[in-house]
Amino acid sequence: MGKDTKLILDPLAxxxxxxxQVLGICSALAITAELEASIVxxxxxxxxxxxxxxxxxxMRNIIPSKIRIIVQLIVVATLVIxxxxxxxxxxxxxxxxxxxxxxxxxxxxIIMGRFEAFALGNGPWRSFLDGIGNSLGYAVILxxxxxxxxxxxxxxxxxxxxxGDPVAKTGLYAFGYENNGFMLLSPMALIVxxxxxxxxxxxxxxxxxx
Amino acid sequence: MSLxxxxxxxxxxxxxxxxxxxxxxLHTFLYLPNETTHGGTHVxxxxxxxxxxxxxxxxxxxxxxxxxxxxxxQHYLATGAIEAADGFLGASFWTLDNLILGAWQVLPLVIxxxxxxxxxxxxxxVIKGHEVEEGYLVTGMLVPLIVPVDIPLWMLAVAVIFGVVxxxxxxxxxxxxxxxxxxxxxxxxxxxxxxxxxxxxxWVHGAVERSQQIAAGQNVDAISGETLLGAYAQNSTLPGIxxxxxxxxxxxxxxxxxxxxxxxxxxxxxxxxxxxxxxxxLSTIIGALVMGLIFNGVVDAGWxxxxxxxxxxxxxxxxxHLIIGSILFGAVYMATDPVTASQTNKGxxxxxxxxxxxxxxxxxxxxxxxxxxxxxxxxxxxxxxxIDHYVVQAxxxxxMKRLKVKTA
Numbered sequence: 341m342g343k344d345t346k347l348i349l350d351p352l353a354x355x356x357x358x359x360x361q362v363l364g365i366c367s368a369l370a371i372t373a374e375l376e377a378s379i380v381x382x383x384x385x386x387x388x389x390x391x392x393x394x395x396x397x398x399m400r401n402i403i404p405s406k407i408r409i410i411v412q413l414i415v416v417a418t419l420v421i422x423x424x425x426x427x428x429x430x431x432x433x434x435x436x437x438x439x440x441x442x443x444x445x446x447x448x449x450i451i452m453g454r455f456e457a458f459a460l461g462n463g464p465w466r467s468f469l470d471g472i473g474n475s476l477g478y479a480v481i482l483x484x485x486x487x488x489x490x491x492x493x494x495x496x497x498x499x500x501x502x503x504g505d506p507v508a509k510t511g512l513y514a515f516g517y518e519n520n521g522f523m524l525l526s527p528m529a530l531i532v533x534x535x536x537x538x539x540x541x542x543x544x545x546x547x548x549x550x
Numbered sequence: 551m552s553l554x555x556x557x558x559x560x561x562x563x564x565x566x567x568x569x570x571x572x573x574x575x576l577h578t579f580l581y582l583p584n585e586t587t588h589g590g591t592h593v594x595x596x597x598x599x600x601x602x603x604x605x606x607x608x609x610x611x612x613x614x615x616x617x618x619x620x621x622x623x624q625h626y627l628a629t630g631a632i633e634a635a636d637g638f639l640g641a642s643f644w645t646l647d648n649l650i651l652g653a654w655q656v657l658p659l660v661i662x663x664x665x666x667x668x669x670x671x672x673x674x675x676v677i678k679g680h681e682v683e684e685g686y687l688v689t690g691m692l693v694p695l696i697v698p699v700d701i702p703l704w705m706l707a708v709a710v711i712f713g714v715v716x717x718x719x720x721x722x723x724x725x726x727x728x729x730x731x732x733x734x735x736x737x738x739x740x741x742x743x744x745x746x747x748x749x750x751x752x753w754v755h756g757a758v759e760r761s762q763q764i765a766a767g768q769n770v771d772a773i774s775g776e777t778l779l780g781a782y783a784q785n786s787t788l789p790g791i792x793x794x795x796x797x798x799x800x801x802x803x804x805x806x807x808x809x810x811x812x813x814x815x816x817x818x819x820x821x822x823x824x825x826x827x828x829x830x831x832l833s834t835i836i837g838a839l840v841m842g843l844i845f846n847g848v849v850d851a852g853w854x855x856x857x858x859x860x861x862x863x864x865x866x867x868x869x870x871h872l873i874i875g876s877i878l879f880g881a882v883y884m885a886t887d888p889v890t891a892s893q894t895n896k897g898x899x900x901x902x903x904x905x906x907x908x909x910x911x912x913x914x915x916x917x918x919x920x921x922x923x924x925x926x927x928x929x930x931x932x933x934x935x936x937i938d939h940y941v942v943q944a945x946x947x948x949x950m951k952r953l954k955v956k957t958a
Contacts, residue, residue: 518705
């Protein structure tokens, strides 16, 4: 596996930012009740982290190390505001669902973590790949969690009624099936993330820490 | 050939195979202690995990049988088919009709609870290659007793899978769990399917069905299945129920928790056999009484207007809190779970007291959760190791001081 491909593929599984590094948990718990919100959140993070990593990497030699956190914050804040405004302009309903969590991308540990750990020490191309890889790793978990929570909690996927209509009692609901309200609550998101971590580590024993 | 040697042969036959734990389960349940010691000198005693579990199950059987009678009784009473029973030995309570209807409703709950739960245990035993553990035997008995009688069976099955896997197996099985599995199952049901776990329609068999018939336009009388706690939380009371009915258990509620009389008998049995901790039971009750007294004091001092939504439950005399909800059941059978409770004696007092205290607090202050016992116990399960840690540390400190005084 080439060094560059590794940058993309590693964070997808064996060095996943959520399940292995346990970063960015808050947003993974808060906005994954619907699959659509998870996808939009993933794309937003992909944009912010991809572009942000490149910008920081380009500036890495001129940023004084004493104020690097402030510079990083300014970069990420600028990008997040762009995302926020775009969402408000073109997907207003969705931006209301995501509410404060778009703004909170600024404090998403994954982003500051990659700036600090990677972009400050590597060239723009490699930083770009690292940013894409990590946000894809974030996206994979968000989408898995969002998939199960929306399917079991609301019986829908991307707003389409998969399991039938709960009011008219069609599909599964005709047999007495009911949506699992627990899935819509944040604690269940934590449990789903926990189950993913459990499955992942039991398949790859090298990931288990003491 | 005796059953024992047959099972033993079976065990030898499948030794080393992947499915071995599944075939060995019966042998394990009936004849084999979980761990046997080899060599050296040991104190011989008969109290192993199996004896502990069996004793708790024996203490629960009266509650289960009573629960069957009560399920039938509450149904026929609500439909107006029978008169209210007069006391524990009332003529209209211990009837065959009540038992048949109740057993028809309750036994499926027991079967689903044991069937699904043991299936999960077998699966994990096979995957992990250890012996099937007896831990689920008590959980499987507790679960049907703490759910409403009309809960759909598939919901119970889903909850049991969740509770056994997340509440127990992820931590490493019996003896390793942080949370009480039976209460994890109840909490799952409560948050996942709230319409089946609370409200005024679920506690009496047939009430949901009847309300659907009415909604469909049929001309029948509605059945109300409100619990006393539900009524108090609405600042009203249920007519025709006196304290003795609450004590004997002639009230709607979860299947096995209504009869305080039988729970007290079970508690005495557990204390006598030294299986349940009397410290936890007593301190839980004290905690509940203290919180009840505080609320009564607030009401007496006139700090709260009688229009307040908390007034109904706050003005309940403190001792009544023990007989209107499931605090006694929780204190005797749930809080005393030796795995999830505090281990130190001092810790047990603190642990139990806080369970009682918080239970009544949730009961009064959170209108969405009319009964807070299971939440309080789960919360204190999480804190039990912390309590133990500080109790042990305090003891270490005390002894260190003593040592210094002596050596100085």
